[in-house]
Amino acid sequence: MEKENKLETMRHSLSHVMAQAVLELFPEARLGIGPAIEEGFYYDFDLGEKSFGPNDLKEIEKKMKKIISGNQKFEKYEEDIKKAIAYIKKKKQPYKHELARDLEKEGETKLSFYRMVALNGKKKFIDLCKGPHVASTKEIGKNRRRVLEG
Numbered sequence: 001m002e003k004e005n006k007l008e009t010m011r012h013s014l015s016h017v018m019a020q021a022v023l024e025l026f027p028e029a030r031l032g033i034g035p036a037i038e039e040g041f042y043y044d045f046d047l048g049e050k051s052f053g054p055n056d057l058k059e060i061e062k063k064m065k066k067i068i069s070g071n072q073k074f075e076k077y078e079e080d081i082k083k084a085i086a087y088i089k090k091k092k093q094p095y096k097h098e099l100a101r102d103l104e105k106e107g108e109t110k111l112s113f114y115r116m117v118a119l120n121g122k123k124k125f126i127d128l129c130k131g132p133h134v135a136s137t138k139e140i141g142k143n144r145r146r147v148l149e150g
């Protein structure tokens, strides 16, 4: 059971890695949600008129590997909901904005975020998320086969 949860945590963490990779390559991408699922994980992206081609997928994979081997840390922080919503709006992420507004309507007063931090301290991808995640992408690197093959 615990093993199962750990696999799920690694897979879900990979969805953040994928989102970071996609945003680095396609800054205009709009993010949906990215949960772990039975067979792995996914993340919804909206590229407007565009869609990912086979070459794009290769580039995304390459970028993901680079992020993983960079041993980025996952850091959690909380933000007052009004501030959080303003931040998401500024980032021009309409789906996240909608999600945050829904949480506000449900009575949440704070939202939790995870930011990925590179070894040199540079803040990378930030996402609205409850977690949990691995502490570092190092854990994904070590378990790569198991994460991808189950």
Ligand SMILES: [Zn+2]
Pocket: 012, 013, 016, 114, 129, 130, 131, 132, 133
């Ligand atoms: Zn997450």
